[in-house]
Amino acid sequence: MSNTYSFAKIASGAAVAALSISVILAGSASARPLSAQTRANLETAMHGEAYAHLKYQAYADKAEASGKPELAKLFREAADVEGNEHFDREQAMLGLAGTNDANLRDAMAGEHYENTKMYLDFARQADRDGDHDTAAMFRQIAADEGDHYAQYKAALDKLAE
Ligand SMILES: [Fe+2]
Ligand SMILES: [Fe+2]
Numbered sequence: 392m393s394n395t396y397s398f399a400k401i402a403s404g405a406a407v408a409a410l411s412i413s414v415i416l417a418g419s420a421s422a423r424p425l426s427a428q429t430r431a432n433l434e435t436a437m438h439g440e441a442y443a444h445l446k447y448q449a450y451a452d453k454a455e456a457s458g459k460p461e462l463a464k465l466f467r468e469a470a471d472v473e474g475n476e477h478f479d480r481e482q483a484m485l486g487l488a489g490t491n492d493a494n495l496r497d498a499m500a501g502e503h504y505e506n507t508k509m510y511l512d513f514a515r516q517a518d519r520d521g522d523h524d525t526a527a528m529f530r531q532i533a534a535d536e537g538d539h540y541a542q543y544k545a546a547l548d549k550l551a552e
Pocket of ligand 2: 502535536539
């Protein structure tokens with residue numbers, strides 16, 4: 392009985408010590424800024440993980456539609472790890488999310504670029520190559536991005552009130 396108690400006490404003491412060490416390590420890791428190359432590698436990795444997260448869901452849909460539920464499950468489980476574990480750990484390490492104000496401005500910049508430049512360039516190029524359905528889709532998506540920009544802009548204005 393007392394042995395069990397002291398083991399539990401030692402174990403909980405060890406857990407507290409381990410926790411303190413991890414807090415100290417996390418503290419020192421965040422105190423020292425990441426190198427530019429590490430930040431760039433995190434960005435590259437996050438793009439891959441985010442893409443894999445959604446790609447595997449599309450693959451799972453296909454597997455399901457082809458009557459392969461086990462394969463669908465395999466893709467969905469991996470998709471979950473890519474998005475909710477790998478991407479999430481990487482974005483936390485990078486410190487992706489800033490203040491609400493900074494996040495809205497960053498989101499607006501991306502949507503504005505997609506709305507006014509990227510998708511329109513892509514649509515023109517697709518039309519030149521005869522890919523008219525794709526061009527039309529790019530233009531529709533460009534319009535959606537304009538809506539996102541306007542919604543973020545309104546939210547930013549409200550934030551400043
Ligand atoms: Fe991954
Ligand atoms: Fe968007």
